[in-house]
Amino acid sequence: MPLVLLATMLLGACHEGAEQAGQANMEQLPDSDGLVLQVSRVSKLYTAEYQVHKIVTHDDVRYLEASIGGMTYKTPISLGDRKIAIPINVTLKAYVDFSGFSTRNIERSADGSTLHVTLPDPKVVVTASKVEHAQMQQYVDWLRSDFTDQEMADYTRQGVEAVLRTVPQMGILETARQSAAAQLIPLFARMGYKEERIVVTFRKDFGKADMPRLYDAENSVVKLNKKGGGQ
Numbered sequence: 001m002p003l004v005l006l007a008t009m010l011l012g013a014c015h016e017g018a019e020q021a022g023q024a025n026m027e028q029l030p031d032s033d034g035l036v037l038q039v040s041r042v043s044k045l046y047t048a049e050y051q052v053h054k055i056v057t058h059d060d061v062r063y064l065e066a067s068i069g070g071m072t073y074k075t076p077i078s079l080g081d082r083k084i085a086i087p088i089n090v091t092l093k094a095y096v097d098f099s100g101f102s103t104r105n106i107e108r109s110a111d112g113s114t115l116h117v118t119l120p121d122p123k124v125v126v127t128a129s130k131v132e133h134a135q136m137q138q139y140v141d142w143l144r145s146d147f148t149d150q151e152m153a154d155y156t157r158q159g160v161e162a163v164l165r166t167v168p169q170m171g172i173l174e175t176a177r178q179s180a181a182a183q184l185i186p187l188f189a190r191m192g193y194k195e196e197r198i199v200v201t202f203r204k205d206f207g208k209a210d211m212p213r214l215y216d217a218e219n220s221v222v223k224l225n226k227k228g229g230g231q
Helices: 003-027 032-040 149-165 170-188 206-212
Strands: 042-066 073-095 106-108 115-118 125-129 139-142 200-202
Touching: 003 206, 032 170, 042 149, 042 170, 073 106, 073 149, 073 170, 115 170, 125 149, 149 206, 170 200
Parallel strands: 115 200
Antiparallel strands: 042 073, 073 125, 073 139, 106 115
């Protein structure tokens, strides 16, 4: 048998053997149900924690109203003015709850070697909210009464609401995604998938309008109004 023909036959046999080995390896990779079973064991995964300092201000200004020609005009007056500044520290945590994770969250390539994992929507919880009473400042005109405890509590709650509205901009959700990926990718790699072929994402980029749904009011220390980001 000519040497060239023998070499060609050997190369062809090696190529065919490599394809069969690759196919066998793909068949050994766990399917979507197997992946879901492993991920569901993670349960609730806390992925990020942020501490935010904010000063809540309120200027309680009185107005003088007058009607001229059927039009109502309001003019602020300094007499009886009240002002307050409340420093607060808010601790936020983001987590991903895998209790509802299913095969809908996993997309595999045709040969099964590439994974695209869509994470459940993240949740944000307020684990602590503290007022720095020693740093609080207020001015109350002698004609006005002091701010009540209820008023200060309302202003503090409004401050937490303002913090929550900035969550999509502060990066905590992206940190949550990266942290979840850092824990899931090694899990899938141990199951036989190559890390460079695993993509972990959220289903969308979240904005202010998403916060009422992403805020976990039940497990937060602060219960907010629905319009402010709570339940």
